[in-house]
Amino acid sequence: MKTAKKVKTRIKRISRRGSQAKAQPNSSLHDLLDRMSEGWNRIPREERDRIPVDGSSNVDHYLYGTPNVED
Numbered sequence: 001m002k003t004a005k006k007v008k009t010r011i012k013r014i015s016r017r018g019s020q021a022k023a024q025p026n027s028s029l030h031d032l033l034d035r036m037s038e039g040w041n042r043i044p045r046e047e048r049d050r051i052p053v054d055g056s057s058n059v060d061h062y063l064y065g066t067p068n069v070e071d
Contacts, residue, residue, distance in 0.1 A: 003053040003054075003055075004048060004051055004053065008037070008040060011033050011036060011037050011040075012037070014029075014033055015030065015033045015034060015037065054068075054069075057069050
């Protein structure tokens, strides 16, 4: 499963959990996750598919051109 898909699935799971709670002490977290999800959905699919799935491990490669780190 691609990293972006994992993140989106996790956001949905957390969002659902927050909306099912009777008392919502984490409503600000719920609002943040909603806004993140909305922002993610505004990015066209073709652009989302171009986001590298190894971005955190190869950040130096994408920023400075250093060699890729193999997982």
